[in-house]
Amino acid sequence: MWNRKLETLDRVELQALQLARLKTTLRRVYHNVPILKERLDAAGFNPDRIEKMASIADMAHLPFMKKTDLRENYPFGLFAEPLNNVARLHASSGTKGKPTVVGYTKADIANWAEACARSLAAGGVKPGDMVHNSYGYGLFTGGLGMHYGIENLGATAVPASGGRTHQQIMLLQDFSSRVLLSTPSYALNMAYTMTEMKVPRDSIKLEIGIFGAEPWTEEMRAQIEERLQITALDIYGLSEVTGPGVSMECAAGKNGLHIWEDMFIPEIIDPDSGEVLPDGEEGELVFTTILKEAIPVIRYRTGDLSRLNAEPCACGRTVRRMSRIKARLDDMLIIRGVNLFPSEIEKCLLSLEELAPHYQLVVDRKKALDTLDIHVEVSEHIGERFEKEFGEFEETHSELETLRRAVQSLLKDNLGLSASVNLKKPGSIPRSEGKAVRVIDNRLK
């Protein structure tokens, strides 16, 4: 463990620490962020009431924050520090208009590096390890966030960033990296590229992969572990809360992600009523940052669905675990009245060995009716056999037609969804260089 004391506090001690840090944070935003002062006042939290908070259960009366708050106060309206105390800015990709901007004081960067070092250590990374970091460097928090964690831990950072996959694989071989950090879809892209390049597995020394920044399924984990012959672990974070390293799956338990609760207070709420749900129940994940200076967030609604688990873990950490993010509420597709997450489709597709884990979902509306086209590659094995037997890949071949029907009825039986399935030749679906584009929703155009 990187910080045994703070990772194994008993709950009474932890909650006392959380309450003290929460009060400091509330005072900070009350005095420095006018829009949050207004909201705290409206909810009855003046400085006197903040002082009198007796337990962190009182948090349930604090107002929520949402992504739209960051957008509406673009770029610096939610900052609680003057800009000359801000050492760094990051921003989320603004696919729709302006990005959301976050800032860090020097202390924020140090605390973030602490959270990332703890995360890496929980995944089995040790000082002296060579760590290949394929998260994007730039405004995105992934690359630089993990970079500082690697250095803080005393490991060696290879700041590869995304793209130029052939070169990355050469570096993995030449530097003998033991750890790979990337999105799960990019790890899979690397695995397939290695096969194409005929890179023998024993020429790379990878043992651990720490993957995040997009939701992924257990089925995807199985595929990555088999292909790369590594232990694949899940890391979670979002720029509004700090970036990567908010929580991390431990190698010992490999079941849920430990949240660094002395920095981030998690809650699970009913996304409709906003009511706090008990541990074990699924709902929307909400975070309050209690150490951040530049842009603290109070009860920030992540839009991610998860549940909390306070049961003891094999690794000995006492901080609670959150379940793997199955889906983001924003990603939910509503197709002809059926609510559905892309991860549910992924789970179905990856359960068939005839299919490869490369797929894309295209949603459209034709004559006022929603349509879903699923493009998925067949396995390399089938692809090669077709090449050999017929000299080419014929999408209309009767064997593929039978498989296509089987996939359609699997989706219908499991998800109640009628979709048109298109089986594609291996290598024909665009590969991820960072965050995968799984869904193309033409209805939004």
Ligand SMILES: [Zn+2]
């Ligand atoms: Zn654990």
